[in-house]
Amino acid sequence: MFQRISSHRPWRALRTWLMGLSLGLSLSLVGLTAQAQGSGPIRLLVGYTPGGPADTAARIVAEKLSTELGHPVVVDNKPGAGGQIAAQALKAAPADGSVLFLSNTHTVVTVPLTVKNPGFATAKDFRTVGGVATFELALAVNPKTHAHTLKELGAWFAAHQSESSIGVPAPASSPEFVAAKVSRTFKADTVAASYRGAPPMVQDLLAGQLAAGVSSISDFQQYHQAGTLRILAVTRTTPLLPGVPSFAEAGLAGLDNTTDLLGIYAPAAMPDALVARYNTALNRVLANPEVVAKFKSYVMTPAPMTPAEQQQRLVQASAVLSTLMNESGFVPH
Known part of the structure; x- marks a missing residue:
């Protein structure tokens, strides 16, 4: 219920109510994050062995994201089958924000187009959290x-x-x-x-x-x-x-x-408020001059974006790859 505002001091009462609302929303987000993280670190899955572009980007981001969120973020490598093993692990993970997935376009776009039964469906099982980097x-x-x-x-x-x-x-x-x-x-x-x-x-x-x-x-x-x-x-x-x-x-x-996009994904049922909090923290990380310099040294470009912008990039990549596949005569296996 809205608080009744006194006719004698309307602006003071309104300001008090707005401050209370803002504090309540902030506490709700903090509560969501605390509930998501529990007592353990946030796991950032990577579908490749250490040393490649996805793993390198994940480690650069995880360090700074830990500071932004006030909670440890650790890289969890689950290599195999072009990232399918890590993607399947994300699908099975709780949707409380304790498990995220940093993936390239190959796993979330190309694999579903080229493999008949990859064990996940990107649009159905995942939701976008934010872009990380692009590399040509x-x-x-x-x-x-x-x-x-x-x-x-x-x-x-x-x-x-x-x-x-x-x-x-x-x-x-x-x-x-x-x-x-x-x-x-x-x-x-x-x-x-x-x-x-x-x-x-x-x-x-x-x-x-x-x-x-x-x-x-x-x-x-x-x-x-x-x-x-x-x-x-x-x-x-x-x-x-x-x-x-x-x-x-x-x-x-x-x-x-066909420019490759590294992005972060979450289980499909993760709450909107938690996705928004993670996206805000991620974009702050990507604006950090130290992170920008590190990405540049690995020939990657930071790619801060909203979840909706990230989703649009996936749609565009899927359309181009579908055309290239059809032109080449490739048949999914």
């Missing part, structure tokens, strides 16, 4: 190709049919579908050589056993700067690679929304 995909070549453009790479492949493989860090992934589009667009009769992660693929590329590869910029940047590999195009231009065109600028349109 890139196509790099071994200097032996003498290619400086995608068109020149297509011509090189045409003249070297015995070396017509483009390396990708995982099967049925965005890099594989990007590689297939490169092949179709520039009439290069290539096949995707799938690896178990980027490091072995990059090593074969450096050794000249592969002519080209598609992966995140961070996997190629140091070698590009050293001149041992050459990045020909990226999903979106970045000041970190001046002079390197986007795929669209290089003659390959339609890949803008």
Whole structure:
């Protein structure tokens, strides 16, 4: 019930009521968080082994998020099946905010499109909490190709049919579908050589056993700067690679929304107030200059956003990947 305001002191009574309402809302949020966290730390699931982009971003964010929330946030690696194991763990977790999931687009968008029974449905089982960071995909070549453009790479492949493989860090992934589009667009009769992660693929590329590869910029940047590999195009231009065109600028349109988004997800039933509190804390973390600098050193860009904006990014990525899959003839397995 609203408090009756005296006609003699209306503004003082109104101010008192508003202050009480504000305090009540604040205490409610604190109570929700305390209930969510319980006596243990908040677990931030990651579907990959330590050292990759998702794990690195999770550890950078977890440290500062612990301070913002006043409660420990610990990274819990559950690698396997392209993040499916961690995603299934989130689906089974309580919806009280004690378990969150930091995931790339591959797990929450690509896996549901390419795997018939992944054990979760992103839209049904999860809710978005906020964006964390983006990192671009890139196509790099071994200097032996003498290619400086995608068109020149297509011509090189045409003249070297015995070396017509483009390396990708995982099967049925965005890099594989990007590689297939490169092949179709520039009439290069290539096949995707799938690896178990980027490091072995990059090593074969450096050794000249592969002519080209598609992966995140961070996997190629140091070698590009050293001149041992050459990045020909990226999903979106970045000041970190001046002079390197986007795929669209290089003659390959339609890949803008294959930019990988790292975001945080929660079980679908998590309360709105708790999602809002976590989103606010996360966006404060991403505005921290120390966090911005760390992300930059790993060739990632902070991506603060609302849950609704994050959801829209997933819809856009799903539409682009569905098109690339259909064009490549990929059949879910």
